[in-house]
Amino acid sequence: MGEKVLMKGNEAIGEAAIRAGCQCFFGYPITPQTEVAAYMARKMPRIGRAYVQAESEVSAINMVYGAAGSGVRVMTSSSSPGISLKQEGLSYLAGAELPSVIINIVRGGPGLGGIQPAQSDYFQAVKGGGHGDYRLIVYAPASVQEMVDMIQEAFDVADIYRNPVMVMGDGMMGQMMEPVEFKERAGRPLPEKTWAATGLQGRKKHNVINSLFLAPEECEDHNIKLQAKYREIEQNEVRYELYNCDAKCDLIFVAYGTTARICKSVIKMADREGIKLGLVRPITLWPFPKEAFEKVIDKTEHGFLSVEMSMGQMVEDVALCALGRKPVSHFGRCGGMVPTPKEIYDRVKELIAGGAR
Incomplete structure (x- = not known):
């Protein structure tokens, strides 16, 4: 080192x-x-x-x-x-x-x-x-x-x-x-x-x-x-990280950059309450890591939540990868607002309670 x-x-x-x-x-x-x-x-x-x-x-x-x-x-x-x-x-x-x-x-x-x-x-x-x-x-x-x-x-x-x-x-x-x-x-x-x-x-x-x-x-x-x-x-040249996706998940985040770090904090919060969450973190935004979704599509009960500091841009690529097989939702803040772990977690609980539809 x-x-x-x-x-x-x-x-x-x-x-x-x-x-x-x-x-x-x-x-x-x-x-x-x-x-x-x-x-x-x-x-x-x-x-x-x-x-x-x-x-x-x-x-x-x-x-x-x-x-x-x-x-x-x-x-x-x-x-x-x-x-x-x-x-x-x-x-x-x-x-x-x-x-x-x-x-x-x-x-x-x-x-x-x-x-x-x-x-x-x-x-x-x-x-x-x-x-x-x-x-x-x-x-x-x-x-x-x-x-x-x-x-x-x-x-x-x-x-x-x-x-x-x-x-x-x-x-x-x-x-x-x-x-x-x-x-x-x-x-x-x-x-x-x-x-x-x-x-x-x-x-x-x-x-x-x-x-x-x-x-x-x-x-x-x-x-x-x-x-x-x-x-x-x-x-x-596709690169991505699968985090906490080794077993069946209630929901899987898709996030990159700073929001991916925040989502990892949410995963730890949820684990303490018995909710299993995972994360697909694209490292290359293009080429987008389509193969990552094939690895986890059967591991998510309530689908995917794209967490972004935007009004919903990457969520379109997530939806294309899911191909209607699992629900895809979006949570975003914009204009320079950074999402907090609590508000992301609240959205997770809403989706799980409502069946992510």
């Missing part, structure tokens, strides 16, 4: 990215993720790497496009409205198959919303907030340590699949302080970046980074190629 250090989530993200070999960071300040950019501003120039505070989020994501096209590891970070401004660039990155890491520390919305934590960017992240048929790989950490580990994993996965990867945590994850260990990692085998725009370097033709296909046949072929890659990601 290495030495643990107490760090704020946002600063731990920056340190993890540096240790993962991030060479360039482009960003713009917005609460509650500003400390990511501030940390990178302090550290990156000292170690000979590039930090640029762009004039806007739109500029920042296009700088990411340029750096990623040259084959270097690059990251940007923002919070909900800023991520909205980056959506065109994210579609371009996916279309041009450029590996990159995007951090979203989510705040309340819609619109300017507020600076308190929320999970209401789920649709934007996993359904594609930009244009076209594309996907981001989306990680949802539930602790500062997991956030650190996922940042390092995100860079590898981005390189392996030539795809942008988002690490999405709510504002509480970014602002909380927890002990973290920066573990030595062997890393995954990575492909050589023979596609990068780095000059001829002995090649007969320049590499060209592009997502423009004027001929519809070519554009369709490119989309089919991307979809084949996404199916491969779905086969290989």
